[in-house]
Amino acid sequence: MTTNLLLSIAWTHVSTRVRQTLVGMFGVAMGVGFTIMMAGLMQGSQIDFLRQLVDTMPHVTVEDERRSVPSQPAEEEYAAVGMSNVPNVTRRPGIKYPDTVMASLRSWLPGDVAPSVKTTALVEHGGARVGVTLTGIDPRLEVRVSKLASQMREGQLTDLSKAANGIIIGQALAEKLAVKNGNTVLLGAGQGAQTSATVVGIFRSGLKRVDEGQIYSLISLAQTLMGQSGIINQLRLRLSDPVVAQKVATQVEAQIGYKSVSWQEANADLLSTFATRDFIVLTVMGAMLLTSSFATYNIISTITHEKRHDIAIMKSLGMREYAVRRIFIIESAIMGSVGIVFGWILGYLLCYGWSQITIFNPLTGATVPLQIYYSPMHYIASGAISILCCAVAAFFPARKATRVHPVEIIRGAS
Amino acid sequence: MTEIALQVVGLVRRVQGVISHTLVDGIDLSVAKGEFLAITGPSGSGKSSLLYLLGLLDAPTEGEVIICGQPTSKLSETERADVRLTKCGFVFQFHFLLPEFTALENVLLPMRAYGRMSAKEMNERAMMLLTSLGLAEQAAKRPNQLSGGQRQRVALARALANRPEIIVADEPTGNLDTASTEQVFGILRDIADNGQTVVVVTHDAALAARADRRIHIVDGKIHETSFGIDSKPEVAAATGAV
Numbered sequence: 001m002t003t004n005l006l007l008s009i010a011w012t013h014v015s016t017r018v019r020q021t022l023v024g025m026f027g028v029a030m031g032v033g034f035t036i037m038m039a040g041l042m043q044g045s046q047i048d049f050l051r052q053l054v055d056t057m058p059h060v061t062v063e064d065e066r067r068s069v070p071s072q073p074a075e076e077e078y079a080a081v082g083m084s085n086v087p088n089v090t091r092r093p094g095i096k097y098p099d100t101v102m103a104s105l106r107s108w109l110p111g112d113v114a115p116s117v118k119t120t121a122l123v124e125h126g127g128a129r130v131g132v133t134l135t136g137i138d139p140r141l142e143v144r145v146s147k148l149a150s151q152m153r154e155g156q157l158t159d160l161s162k163a164a165n166g167i168i169i170g171q172a173l174a175e176k177l178a179v180k181n182g183n184t185v186l187l188g189a190g191q192g193a194q195t196s197a198t199v200v201g202i203f204r205s206g207l208k209r210v211d212e213g214q215i216y217s218l219i220s221l222a223q224t225l226m227g228q229s230g231i232i233n234q235l236r237l238r239l240s241d242p243v244v245a246q247k248v249a250t251q252v253e254a255q256i257g258y259k260s261v262s263w264q265e266a267n268a269d270l271l272s273t274f275a276t277r278d279f280i281v282l283t284v285m286g287a288m289l290l291t292s293s294f295a296t297y298n299i300i301s302t303i304t305h306e307k308r309h310d311i312a313i314m315k316s317l318g319m320r321e322y323a324v325r326r327i328f329i330i331e332s333a334i335m336g337s338v339g340i341v342f343g344w345i346l347g348y349l350l351c352y353g354w355s356q357i358t359i360f361n362p363l364t365g366a367t368v369p370l371q372i373y374y375s376p377m378h379y380i381a382s383g384a385i386s387i388l389c390c391a392v393a394a395f396f397p398a399r400k401a402t403r404v405h406p407v408e409i410i411r412g413a414s
Numbered sequence: 415m416t417e418i419a420l421q422v423v424g425l426v427r428r429v430q431g432v433i434s435h436t437l438v439d440g441i442d443l444s445v446a447k448g449e450f451l452a453i454t455g456p457s458g459s460g461k462s463s464l465l466y467l468l469g470l471l472d473a474p475t476e477g478e479v480i481i482c483g484q485p486t487s488k489l490s491e492t493e494r495a496d497v498r499l500t501k502c503g504f505v506f507q508f509h510f511l512l513p514e515f516t517a518l519e520n521v522l523l524p525m526r527a528y529g530r531m532s533a534k535e536m537n538e539r540a541m542m543l544l545t546s547l548g549l550a551e552q553a554a555k556r557p558n559q560l561s562g563g564q565r566q567r568v569a570l571a572r573a574l575a576n577r578p579e580i581i582v583a584d585e586p587t588g589n590l591d592t593a594s595t596e597q598v599f600g601i602l603r604d605i606a607d608n609g610q611t612v613v614v615v616t617h618d619a620a621l622a623a624r625a626d627r628r629i630h631i632v633d634g635k636i637h638e639t640s641f642g643i644d645s646k647p648e649v650a651a652a653t654g655a656v
Contacts, residue, residue, distance in 0.1 A: 002527060002529050005523070005529075016514045310513075316469075317498065318495050318527065319495065321491065
């Protein structure tokens with residue numbers, strides 16, 4: 001009953017002060033709207049970037065080394081024994097029994113696995129010489145673990161088998177060396193082996209370090225360059241859900257003993273940058289919401305000042321101080337909640353507007369629309385924070401105004 | 415034995431400040447149930463301050479206000495508010511109606527704050543009060559659409575809403591013309607005759623003379639007490655001044 005009364009008084013105050021109420025709502029709406037827009041933009045660009053990253057890289061890479069030096073039986077047995085100079089690479093490079101390992105992984109893996117040979121090489125063309133990473137792949141299996149096939153600008157993955165010593169190089173590298181599709185380059189390996197190779201395809205991943213420093217060939221060519229026939233020194237996994245890569249990597253490492261690196265681990269530096277960025281964005285959004293609540297503070301201050309007589313009357317009639325105070329907090333909540341709804345609409349429209357803007361992305365070299373991430377969480381969080389800010393913003397002026405002794409005001413009026 | 419509605423003992427109200435000031439300086443007073451008491455005095459004599467103390471709007475520095483047998487000096491601000499809500503009805507010189515609400519809604523306010531009746535009962539009582547004060551036609555109007563006398567009568571209806579024991583009025587006719595003054599005073603007289611206690615602060619000696627008893631305050635002290643022409647015998651008995 002009493003709550004009803006407070007509501008009706010609050011509603012009357014708010015609805016008879018249209019201009020003030022609108023200003024208050026506008027303030028809240030701006031705060032909420034811009035917060036949603038920022039959240040959508042920041043998260044959108046982040047997710048977009050991660051998607052590119054995840055698309056370009058294998059989700060988990062297994063290499064023929066161990067994470068730490070294997071402990072020696074003597075060390076395990078006697079505490080006094082200390083062994084040094086124990087290598088943490090296997091004596092013979094390569095993953096042992098790769099086919100068996102892959103078969104066993106395929107049995108439980110939520111995704112697929114493909115073998116590859118990774119080595120370093122020098123590409124020579126027209127007198128220029130560039131050091132690159134050469135990865136020998138199986139074109140039939142490669143399509144299951146990477147997006148390379150879809151990143152091809154010229155040629156196809158299967159063209160690798162069509163030419164003798166065919167290679168696929170990145171677009172940036174091709175430009176650097178002035179190589180065109182079909183040209184022949186000289187390929188040198190670290191071990192001194194040298195062979196000529198034909199460019200049968202050009203790809204573009206969007207990541208500069210890949211486009212400039214990564215080339216692909218058939219497994220056999222890589223093995224020849226390494227001088228290790230039959231070697232497989234890398235298994236690359238692609239998962240149906242990239243998020244679980246870390247867990248899968250740990251599991252794989254536990255099963256086969258080789259170092260397994262998830263894309264999260266490989267990009268820990270980038271991801272930690274994102275964490276910093278998230279923190280900055282959250283701070284800015286919090287500040288925006290807080291600032292917008294100052295409009296509410298101002299308006300409630302004004303209303304409570306104008307309503308000094310009413311406050312005195314209500315208190316003199318015997319309404320309790322906190323009940324009178326609650327009237328103004330309800331008013332703020334009314335302004336806040338309507339403002340939030342307008343803010344949601346504004347936020348959505350702003351997001352939509354931004355998504356119509358296209359910008360040149362230096363990473364991919366393409367002009368793409370701004371990526372916006374739409375999430376109900378943005379709306380819920382900005383609304384919740386905003387309504388809290390409004391309540392707090394109203395509380396202080398309301399408390400100050402309702403503390404006034406009615407006698408002081410009644411004396412002043414008569 | 416006549417019932418005492420309101421009693422004050424050794425009431426003192428001091429204002430602390432750069433210059434300390436004594437507004438009410440040791441007043442003892444008993445008001446019988448159904449009595450119409452007028453408080454007069456020059457400006458600044460402390461008559462309004464006394465009234466605010468009687469109506470629990472203000473708390474005394476020393477002394478005790480006993481309303482319907484209940485001592486109030488130990489009550490918290492919230493408890494005092496509750497006593498005001500149920501036992502005291504206020505009428506001020508300035509009508510003090512809530513401007514955005516209709517006459518009817520203003521009268522409903524104390525009842526809704528108290529919340530002991532159904533909405534229907536409250537509406538009926540508010541209409542009954544407005545009708546009895548000749549305001550049935552004005553129920554849906556806002557204060558700014560009413561004349562001064564009408565506003566003051568709405569304020570009276572509001573003061574009566576929760577059936578308080580005591581009606582406390584501070585210069586209720588101060589802003590009114592002669593006809594309205596007469597009307598408001600008549601209503602207060604009727605209220606007292608119906609058994610509710612009325613305490614009125616007024617400048618108007620002619621009106622004060624029509625109260626059951628008149629106390630004249632000077633410098634925060636009772637300077638003089640006199641009885642009205644037609645004062646009720648029980649009032650004199652209650653105050654021991656026969």
